[in-house]
Amino acid sequence: MTEIPKESKVDPRITKKLREIMGEKNATAAKHIRYAYSYDMSFVKPKLPDYVVMAETVEQIQELMRFANLEKIPVIPYTAGTNIGGLCIPERGGILLDLKKMNKIIKIDPESHYAVIEPGVSHGQLAEALYAHKLRFGWPVGPPSASVSSCAINHGIGGLNARYGLNSQEITSMEVVLPTGELVRVGSCAIVEDAWHSTLPLPKLDGLFKGWLGGTGIVTKLGIGVHPIPPFLKVFTVSCDNVEDMYSYMLNLSNYEICDDLTAVSWWLAQVPIPYPYREKPDEAPEWFSFANTNSFTQKEKEAREEIWEMVVDEEKKKGTSLKVTQYPEEALRARTQLPSQIVGSTKNYCKMAGAGISWPGTFTPANKWAPVYTEWKKLLIGHNLSPSVRMSMYRGVHYGMLRAMIPFNKQSADETENARRAIVECLKIDLDHGGIPYKPPVDFGQEINKRAHPGYLMLLRRVKQMLDPNDIMNPGKLAL
Numbered sequence: 121m122t123e124i125p126k127e128s129k130v131d132p133r134i135t136k137k138l139r140e141i142m143g144e145k146n147a148t149a150a151k152h153i154r155y156a157y158s159y160d161m162s163f164v165k166p167k168l169p170d171y172v173v174m175a176e177t178v179e180q181i182q183e184l185m186r187f188a189n190l191e192k193i194p195v196i197p198y199t200a201g202t203n204i205g206g207l208c209i210p211e212r213g214g215i216l217l218d219l220k221k222m223n224k225i226i227k228i229d230p231e232s233h234y235a236v237i238e239p240g241v242s243h244g245q246l247a248e249a250l251y252a253h254k255l256r257f258g259w260p261v262g263p264p265s266a267s268v269s270s271c272a273i274n275h276g277i278g279g280l281n282a283r284y285g286l287n288s289q290e291i292t293s294m295e296v297v298l299p300t301g302e303l304v305r306v307g308s309c310a311i312v313e314d315a316w317h318s319t320l321p322l323p324k325l326d327g328l329f330k331g332w333l334g335g336t337g338i339v340t341k342l343g344i345g346v347h348p349i350p351p352f353l354k355v356f357t358v359s360c361d362n363v364e365d366m367y368s369y370m371l372n373l374s375n376y377e378i379c380d381d382l383t384a385v386s387w388w389l390a391q392v393p394i395p396y397p398y399r400e401k402p403d404e405a406p407e408w409f410s411f412a413n414t415n416s417f418t419q420k421e422k423e424a425r426e427e428i429w430e431m432v433v434d435e436e437k438k439k440g441t442s443l444k445v446t447q448y449p450e451e452a453l454r455a456r457t458q459l460p461s462q463i464v465g466s467t468k469n470y471c472k473m474a475g476a477g478i479s480w481p482g483t484f485t486p487a488n489k490w491a492p493v494y495t496e497w498k499k500l501l502i503g504h505n506l507s508p509s510v511r512m513s514m515y516r517g518v519h520y521g522m523l524r525a526m527i528p529f530n531k532q533s534a535d536e537t538e539n540a541r542r543a544i545v546e547c548l549k550i551d552l553d554h555g556g557i558p559y560k561p562p563v564d565f566g567q568e569i570n571k572r573a574h575p576g577y578l579m580l581l582r583r584v585k586q587m588l589d590p591n592d593i594m595n596p597g598k599l600a601l
């Protein structure tokens with residue numbers, strides 16, 4: 121059975137005040153609603169919030185924060201709750217602040233190539249609006265219902281990362297409500313109200329709110345860079361029998377910077393659903409598959425990219441690697457290359473056979489450590505009867521990228537959930553020791569990071585948190601601070 125969270129203390133005086141601030145229909149302490157916000161798909165133990173509120177305006181959020189700060193009640197920002205690291209699970213109870221009603225696309229500037237959105241705007245919603253202008257953004261392979269801003273402010277990964285960098289690098293301006301209730305702006309919109317085009321050349325204060333997992337303030341408006349959609353898509357697909365050969369190909373190809381996305385997935389991640397428990401790969405199947413998306417504005421540009429890719433393939437073959445040019449099944453290819461996608465974004469495709477649990481060691485790892493880390497992960501995960509369903513993606517700049525394992529498990533069983541948690545944390549330690557850093561880290565990961573951190577880094581982190589959130593009420597406990 122899934123664990124039932126412990127009951128918390130609800131104070132009718134607080135509920136009454138929350139209704140006054142947020143409106144009668146936007147605040148509740150009803151247990152069945154709180155229960156729905158007490159868990160996610162990850163191995164993190166469920167915990168009940170004491171109250172759930174939905175915001176409709178920035179002013180409501182400001183008043184809420186002033187009240188919560190006065191009463192020293194934790195506030196947990198939430199949009200769709202699809203992170204798979206327990207990031208919205210209230211470590212210390214408090215008020216769950218659901219922002220999905222604030223879902224206006226405030227502006228799309230098709231000339232200057234940026235958009236301004238509210239926190240509840242989903243990837244599916246923004247994709248539809250941008251397509252009308254022939255524009256795009258880096259859509260993740262996650263659920264299309266998830267929030268664009270939550271992904272971007274937490275260093276999320278999308279389908280244009282090899283070309284433009286992480287989604288957090290696309291942030292151009294921000295409006296934020298501080299834990300103490302003040303409204304602040306960073307980037308060009310701080311100087312001219314309607315200018316949302318850049319965080320530079322001002323001091324980069326956006327860093328105060330990026331990668332903090334909602335621990336320093338509530339982002340209420342976000343400017344992001346958007347890009348024209350080139351009409352010619354060409355996806356190059358290859359397979360290799362081992363991780364070393366796949367890394368060699370990816371490194372070689374990434375040096376030419378022709379890809380929007382350069383990703384490889386292990387055989388286990390290529391299965392729908394990912395096998396749970398571990399299943400052996402058939403001997404004749406290659407262990408790694410790669411898809412490299414390239415987008416061009418003209419036929420000639422496309423042909424030039426093809427020429428480079430063919431050269432890389434020839435070079436890799438001459439090295440004697442196991443690389444083969446392969447066809448990816450058409451539907452699977454469409455699902456992975458035409459995002460946002462309901463096919464890969466649908467969680468059931470990852471874990472419906474497993475019992476609805478999924479977590480990851482998701483990391484930014486030096487590319488030359490992918491092969492040794494994967495080899496150790498594979499042994500460890502198989503030892504736990506879990507699939508080594510691993511993905512490697514090059515980010516812009518080549519020298520590092522994403523290394524992550526998507527691990528389904530049976531959340532109906534406490535033992536199987538604990539088995540997955542232990543395996544994932546062990547994987548993470550291996551990666552950290554090779555210089556990798558986890559993104560969107562659950563508290564268990566935060567503890568491992570902090571154990572290895574320079575004391576000056578931890579001091580600075582605590583000082584910034586203390587300055588912005590003196591009563592430690594914003595999503596407290598995250599980052600294991």
Ligand SMILES: Cc1cc2nc3c(=O)[nH]c(=O)nc-3n(C[C@H](O)[C@H](O)[C@H](O)COP(=O)(O)OP(=O)(O)OC[C@H]3O[C@@H](n4cnc5c(N)ncnc54)[C@H](O)[C@@H]3O)c2cc1C
Nearest residue numbers: 199200201202203207260261262267270271276277334339
């Ligand atoms: C099958 C699957 C595949 C996935 N693939 C990817 C992928 O390819 N790339 C990727 O990046 N992610 C991926 N994810 C993770 C997830 O979908 C993204 O992280 C998603 O964008 C999170 O959005 P959300 O609305 O669910 O955020 P939530 O889970 O609601 O919130 C995430 C964090 O942001 C904080 N937060 C939310 N709103 C605000 C705000 N306005 N101000 C301050 N803090 C806030 C929350 O407190 C929490 O810490 C995947 C998830 C699944 C289930």
